[in-house]
Amino acid sequence: MWDYSDKVREHFFNPRNAGLLDGANAVGDVGSIKCGDALRLMLKVDPASERILDASFQTFGCGSAIASSSALTEMVKGKTLDEALTVSNQDIADFLDGLPPEKMHCSVMGREALQAAVANYRGEAWQDAHAEGALVCKCFAVDSVLIEDVVRANGLTTVEQVSNYTKAGGGCASCHEGIEEILAKVAAERCTAPTAETKRCEPAPVAASAASPAPTARLTNFQRMRKIEETVESIRPMLQRDHGDIEIVEVDGKNIYVNLKGACQGCMLEASTLNGIQTRLVEELGEFVRLLPASMLGRALS
Amino acid sequence: MTPIYLDNNATTACDPAVVAAMLPYFTEQFGNPSSMHSFGNKVGLAIKGARESVQALLGAEHDSEIIFTSCGTESDSTAILSALRAQPERNQIITTVVEHPAILALCEQLEKDGYVVTRLGVDKRGRLDLDAYRAALGPRTAIVSVMWANNETGTLFPVEAMAELAHAAGAQFHTDAVQAVGKLPMDLKRTQIDMLSLSGHKLHAPKGIGVLYLRRGTRFRPFLRGGHQERGRRAGTENTASIVGLGVAAALAKNAIATENSTVRRLRDRLEAGILAQVSNAFVTGDISNRLPNTSNIAFEFIEGEAILLLLNKLGIAASSGSACTSGSLEPSHVMRAMGIPYTAAHGTTRFSLSRFTTEAEIDRVIAAIPPIIAQLRKISPYWGEQGPLANADESFAPQYS
Ligand SMILES: Cc1ncc(COP(=O)(O)O)c(C=O)c1O
Numbered sequence: 001m002w003d004y005s006d007k008v009r010e011h012f013f014n015p016r017n018a019g020l021l022d023g024a025n026a027v028g029d030v031g032s033i034k035c036g037d038a039l040r041l042m043l044k045v046d047p048a049s050e051r052i053l054d055a056s057f058q059t060f061g062c063g064s065a066i067a068s069s070s071a072l073t074e075m076v077k078g079k080t081l082d083e084a085l086t087v088s089n090q091d092i093a094d095f096l097d098g099l100p101p102e103k104m105h106c107s108v109m110g111r112e113a114l115q116a117a118v119a120n121y122r123g124e125a126w127q128d129a130h131a132e133g134a135l136v137c138k139c140f141a142v143d144s145v146l147i148e149d150v151v152r153a154n155g156l157t158t159v160e161q162v163s164n165y166t167k168a169g170g171g172c173a174s175c176h177e178g179i180e181e182i183l184a185k186v187a188a189e190r191c192t193a194p195t196a197e198t199k200r201c202e203p204a205p206v207a208a209s210a211a212s213p214a215p216t217a218r219l220t221n222f223q224r225m226r227k228i229e230e231t232v233e234s235i236r237p238m239l240q241r242d243h244g245d246i247e248i249v250e251v252d253g254k255n256i257y258v259n260l261k262g263a264c265q266g267c268m269l270e271a272s273t274l275n276g277i278q279t280r281l282v283e284e285l286g287e288f289v290r291l292l293p294a295s296m297l298g299r300a301l302s
Numbered sequence: 303m304t305p306i307y308l309d310n311n312a313t314t315a316c317d318p319a320v321v322a323a324m325l326p327y328f329t330e331q332f333g334n335p336s337s338m339h340s341f342g343n344k345v346g347l348a349i350k351g352a353r354e355s356v357q358a359l360l361g362a363e364h365d366s367e368i369i370f371t372s373c374g375t376e377s378d379s380t381a382i383l384s385a386l387r388a389q390p391e392r393n394q395i396i397t398t399v400v401e402h403p404a405i406l407a408l409c410e411q412l413e414k415d416g417y418v419v420t421r422l423g424v425d426k427r428g429r430l431d432l433d434a435y436r437a438a439l440g441p442r443t444a445i446v447s448v449m450w451a452n453n454e455t456g457t458l459f460p461v462e463a464m465a466e467l468a469h470a471a472g473a474q475f476h477t478d479a480v481q482a483v484g485k486l487p488m489d490l491k492r493t494q495i496d497m498l499s500l501s502g503h504k505l506h507a508p509k510g511i512g513v514l515y516l517r518r519g520t521r522f523r524p525f526l527r528g529g530h531q532e533r534g535r536r537a538g539t540e541n542t543a544s545i546v547g548l549g550v551a552a553a554l555a556k557n558a559i560a561t562e563n564s565t566v567r568r569l570r571d572r573l574e575a576g577i578l579a580q581v582s583n584a585f586v587t588g589d590i591s592n593r594l595p596n597t598s599n600i601a602f603e604f605i606e607g608e609a610i611l612l613l614l615n616k617l618g619i620a621a622s623s624g625s626a627c628t629s630g631s632l633e634p635s636h637v638m639r640a641m642g643i644p645y646t647a648a649h650g651t652t653r654f655s656l657s658r659f660t661t662e663a664e665i666d667r668v669i670a671a672i673p674p675i676i677a678q679l680r681k682i683s684p685y686w687g688e689q690g691p692l693a694n695a696d697e698s699f700a701p702q703y704s
Contacts, residue, residue, distance in 0.1 A: 038685075059682055060606055063612045
């Protein structure tokens with residue numbers, strides 16, 4: 001069963017603004033039939049001020065789709081259309097105290113419905129170009145379509161490169177087989193594409209250099225600290241690419257306290273970023289450790 | 303409010319008698335059955351008893367045809383990989399599109415490795431086309447693997463007849479009977495089935511114990527090599543406590559087959575009729591007159607399954623769904639898609655699977671609980687109007703799909 005936040009549950013069990021809206025003058029219908037979600041967002045817009053007087057929704061979808069729709073209507077009521085358009089899918093997820101990575105697409109659907117409704121009001125055509133694939137990396141919520149696009153656009157050939165570009169595979173590493181399959185598929189296309197000037201094919205991707213096996217011997221305290229530092233250092237470039245950063249503040253037994261900075265801080269993915277890095281540390285150290293925000297330093301842990 | 307468990311195709315509760323029989327094997331009866339002392343000897347005898355009990359449940363001719371494994375998935379993999387390794391001159395696998403992932407994912411991998419995989423399709427009731435099967439069989443067919451009963455709809459396949467056809471083509475025949483064992487009477491010695499998989503946790507034994515039935519004389523290559531356990535056909539020190547538990551569960555299951563086909567079937571039919579009498583735009587999926595007695599899979603149109611499950615769960619009722627969202631993948635159940643069930647219904651499929659522990663009072667509570675839940679979700683569905691489904695739901699609500 002999904003680990004839904006209390007807020008998600010609350011909005012699912014008691015959805016706000018569900019049903020048809022009398023006098024709606026902006027309607028956005030979006031969905032993803034395969035995924036089984038579809039949403040109609042209805043807005044009543046005051047023509048003079050372009051302010052959203054009322055909002056409602058109808059949703060065919062799972063618990064988080066209904067909760068995201070409910071949250072969205074609450075968030076946009078009272079805003080002007082331009083203000084409403086600044087609401088991102090991340091904002092919807094944050095409003096609900098987060099969504100499981102597999103369910104982030106529900107918040108994306110909310111954001112799209114909003115754009116579609118505004119376009120409908122303004123008499124514009126709304127076309128969505130973004131396609132969604134199966135979730136490959138669960139640590140960092142990266143799907144197959146994104147990985148494939150990035151691999152193709154940048155001519156990537158190794159899992160390591162994919163992790164550097166997209167973060168996918170940078171956590172628990174269990175999706176490396178899936179990433180290798182995508183690399184092989186794109187490499188195969190490249191090989192068969194009729195390029196006149198060169199017949200040289202890129203070699204099939206090889207697995208990223210096997211991660212150093214978990215040490216079996218006990219590390220000395222000094223070695224252990226070094227290992228923690230090295231592991232975190234190796235992850236930093238990935239975070240920095242997203243305008244974030246990480247810093248170790250304190251190591252206290254099994255608890256490692258860190259500061260997440262920049263874009264990482266307070267972002268919805270903070271928890272899942274910490275989780276991903278923690279998984280890496282556990283593997284590298286061969287022992288269980290807990291990665292915690294520095295703000296929890298000194299607080300008793302339950 | 304006591305919870306109601308109608309998800310027995312996912313897993314079952316251990317029978318208390320099974321647990322009681324297992325407990326000594328965690329404490330005083332800890333011996334290794336291979337050891338040459340009395341600690342081991344007693345355990346060895348207990349395993350022998352369990353083997354005979356499984357033999358009786360399956361109607362196998364010899365007790366040595368029973369190989370204990372770690373789960374249904376291991377039995378499935380062992381069967382298919384063995385058939386390919388033992389018959390290198392044959393490179394084709396015939397299976398169906400509605401198998402469990404334990405078969406499908408393995409076949410996908412084998413296909414990448416160069417084997418030829420033929421997947422038989424099903425009609426809208428989930429039935430196989432035996433003519434297509436006959437046409438697919440050939441001199442290079444190594445193994446046919448067809449499930450006895452489908453885990454989502456309970457639909458039964460004619461595996462006994464299919465085994466005969468496979469033999470006529472010189473191929474081995476395996477059936478994933480994980481859902482069928484204990485619910486249907488079986489007499490394997492009178493069939494031509496070469497291999498059969500079962501899993502303990504579907505018949506009130508613990509999780510993590512399975513069996514591969516291997517007909518004597520069937521060419522075989524082990525999956526796990528090592529020690530001489532299971533006559534060298536499955537190395538690794540035996541999961542003694544679970545094997546003992548499975549033995550007891552098999553004996554109980556053999557006695558309960560009549561109950562499954564009378565009481566349990568009656569309760570299942572009552573549940574189905576009770577729901578369908580009150581809920582419109584709902585239909586039973588699968589081969590209704592030819593399915594497991596404990597399984598009912600109902601498609602509720604225009605709403606989504608996970609939402610149904612969450613609301614049921616709030617009332618303490620456990621079921622499962624073929625919706626995409628419950629699996630974490632983006633696709634609705636491959637079984638529903640194979641039957642051509644439209645997406646708007648496939649996402650709303652809900653499976654109720656009963657057991658011999660299910661009571662009439664529980665069924666009545668579920669019958670009362672379902673209609674308001676369906677109504678509540680339809681009320682907020684864009685495909686549903688005041689009076690029912692929108693006349694042309696597809697046109698009046700045609701979202702832009704991403
Ligand atoms: C038809 C079928 N085959 C195989 C399995 C896998 O069995 P196990 O969980 O013991 O590996 C299941 C259980 O979900 C099943 O329903």
